[in-house]
Amino acid sequence: MTPPAVKLTARRKSRPSFAPLSAHEAELAVFFVRMAGILGVPRSVAEIYALLYASPDAVDFDQVQGRLGMSKGSVSQGLKFLRDHGMILSVKAPGSRRERWQPTPSLAASLVTLLRSQVLPALEQSSPSLERIVAGAQGTQASPEVIERLTRLRRWNARALELFPLMLPPPRDA
Amino acid sequence: MTPPAVKLTARRKSRPSFAPLSAHEAELAVFFVRMAGILGVPRSVAEIYALLYASPDAVDFDQVQGRLGMSKGSVSQGLKFLRDHGMILSVKAPGSRRERWQPTPSLAASLVTLLRSQVLPALEQSSPSLERIVAGAQGTQASPEVIERLTRLRRWNARALELFPLMLPPPRDA
DNA sequence: GCGTATGTTCAAAAATTATTGAAACATCGC
DNA sequence: GCGATGTTTCAATAATTTTTGAACATACGC
Structure with missing residues (x-):
């Protein structure tokens, strides 16, 4: 309820074949998590948003899961939430079935x-x-x-x- | 995170010698609890505020505890929270040691x-x-x-x- | 049409947050 | 000071929320 101190994002580790967050990405994640907290948006959702926000290119499901080291379920729900609130957009890739995501412009x-x-x-x-x-x-x-x-x-x-x-x-x- | 449905305030029962909330008081409590939820303010705090808000006269610690049927601890913390955020004012009673509370005007x-x-x-x-x-x-x-x-x-x-x-x-x- | 890459669902487990209550603390009138 | 009233603290418990993961869907490219 009152400021929950700093509380580092993750003792979670990214899956083997994906790079863990860089220091700056992690710090941005902390920022978004903090802000999200005010509105009662769960940490995982904020982390996903932060990742997309810091990425030059659109990011796909697996990359989210891999780099943040979270479960499929969380990624799915998190993306759904962000989608439903118009906070991210999917970029339909060329010959691939995968969707790739990026933050809405505004x-x-x-x-x-x-x-x-x-x-x-x-x-x-x-x-x-x-x-x-x-x-x-x-x-x-x-x-x-x-x-x-x-x-x-x-x-x-x-x-x-x-x-x-x-x-x-x-x-x-x- | 998304609207938590209606969720009636209390299956708690008020202590014997205090009147339980009237229908309207209870409904107002639901209203405040709902709004408080958005900001992550706990139910008990919202209930206390609702009670004061619906009371013509300032209300003391025991009345809060009795009518809402909550623990001393919750009442103490709740009043502290409201106090700290300037949401309630204490009306020092005449010859009594008790503090009595009412909502801040605005x-x-x-x-x-x-x-x-x-x-x-x-x-x-x-x-x-x-x-x-x-x-x-x-x-x-x-x-x-x-x-x-x-x-x-x-x-x-x-x-x-x-x-x-x-x-x-x-x-x-x- | 079929097999599989891609996502979703949802019940159970984990994490977080709120509430309780008993013991400690404070202060007032005497 | 002393006892009584009134309030706060805080460790333990309860309630709620979030995350996980394995089973289930869907549909794409072939």
């Missing part, structure tokens, strides 16, 4: 998408609930003070709901 | 403080690291593409660092 846009995907659902789910709460408070007991607070909360919720969708690209793909 | 301000306390340290810690990374990339190998990315990242970090402190009240108390 990290900023990616972050907004990510943020939205976390916040919007919460706001939406809570909306009716807040209505009920305010109604309830006005109905029965409840001090004016509390009613005032709750009303303000509802106003916020509403405003956030209408502002958020404006903040960027409409729901991606299908 | 929830907005509280949120910014909270946000800052999570993000700022991460930004600060990462700053030197990013310098090294960029320097390293420029020094040795590294495609222009990657250097460009990393440089942009550093610029962001720097800008965020100078903007954030402006965003609100300087570090509180001592």
Whole structure:
């Protein structure tokens, strides 16, 4: 909850035939892991993103798994997450079946998408609930003070709901 | 990581001599817990805040513990957290030793403080690291593409660092 | 169409984070 | 000071989240 100290990325070792992360790649990974932590994005996802971010060329599944030394499952889920949030793009290779990945051009846009995907659902789910709460408070007991607070909360919720969708690209793909 | 479904607050039961949460209080707690989840604030803390938020009068330690049915330890830590982030204020009672708590007037301000306390340290810690990374990339190998990315990242970090402190009240108390 | 390279799923294990509660600590009124 | 009330600490436990890996899908190139 409070800053989890430094916490080095990995005592994991990369699979034999892949280079482990260079010092700078590792440091970048630490950076992304730290930032991701704030939004509750798991370490493995942040590490994958960092790797792509530091790579001049698109990176394929096996390279991710090999260089980061993580399981297939994690790589698959991690790439899915990043894909679903529009944070990475696949570069269809020439005669190969493999997909190769690279970060979406705008990290900023990616972050907004990510943020939205976390916040919007919460706001939406809570909306009716807040209505009920305010109604309830006005109905029965409840001090004016509390009613005032709750009303303000509802106003916020509403405003956030209408502002958020404006903040960027409409729901991606299908 | 993704919306954790509804997840009712508590199968915990309030201690005998305290009223359990009313339906509306409970619903408000769910709301706050949900929002808190986004920032990685633990459920118990959100519940405490919700209780204070829905109470016309300031609430003391025992009432929190009793009505929410949580342990002393949790109440103590929860109140500490909220206190440290300037989200609640103590109302020194007349002839009693007990402290009684109520939410800080501006929830907005509280949120910014909270946000800052999570993000700022991460930004600060990462700053030197990013310098090294960029320097390293420029020094040795590294495609222009990657250097460009990393440089942009550093610029962001720097800008965020100078903007954030402006965003609100300087570090509180001592 | 078939065999295999490429990915995905998902239950079980590991890692992390939150909560509890009993013991230590503090402070107030006397 | 002393006892009582009120709060904090922290090691142990519980709850939650993340990762793993082996079994299962898919579809591509032949």
